Amino acid sequence: MRNPWLGLLFLSAMGACASSGSSTGIELVTCATDSTLTYENYGAAFISTNCLSCHRSNESPTLATQAAVQANVENILDTTVYTDYMPDGRSLTNAQREELGAWLACGAP
Numbered sequence: 690m691r692n693p694w695l696g697l698l699f700l701s702a703m704g705a706c707a708s709s710g711s712s713t714g715i716e717l718v719t720c721a722t723d724s725t726l727t728y729e730n731y732g733a734a735f736i737s738t739n740c741l742s743c744h745r746s747n748e749s750p751t752l753a754t755q756a757a758v759q760a761n762v763e764n765i766l767d768t769t770v771y772t773d774y775m776p777d778g779r780s781l782t783n784a785q786r787e788e789l790g791a792w793l794a795c796g797a798p
């Protein structure tokens with residue numbers, strides 16, 4: 690490695706987590722008391738469009754039902770809101786990630 694600093698950066702990134710994606714810069718999300726987002730009017734379509742090509746049954750966790758999404762709230766926040774690890778092979782804007790986070794923070798109602 691010609692530049693020793695690059696080596697250090699690489700090592701510290703690997704140390705944090707081998708495959709956690711990059712931080713999106715989105716801070717801890719919270720549930721707004723006036724949130725109107727629900728599985729029916731938002732979540733089902735979002736997950737279907739962005740996740741179910743892989744997480745319907747092939748990839749763990751499966752996210753095909755509201756209960757399944759609710760059981761994986763923390764994991765989805767980590768992979769899709771706070772980092773861009775998911776959705777694999779697709780891109781989302783930070784506004785989309787924030788909206789997803791706001792819904793998940795309410796418990797994916």
Ligand code: HEC
Nearest residue numbers: 739740742743744748749750764765768769775776777778
């Ligand atoms: C193109 C396929 C694909 C799409 C689309 C996709 N995923 Fe994944 N996902 C994977 C694969 C493959 C893994 C397991 C391997 C890995 O961790 O890299 C995974 C792993 C995960 C995990 C588990 C991570 C862990 O370390 O426990 C979560 C949570 C997840 N995905 C959520 C989502 C969400 C939410 C979406 C939609 C916004 C999504 N994924 C879209 C392929 C996909």
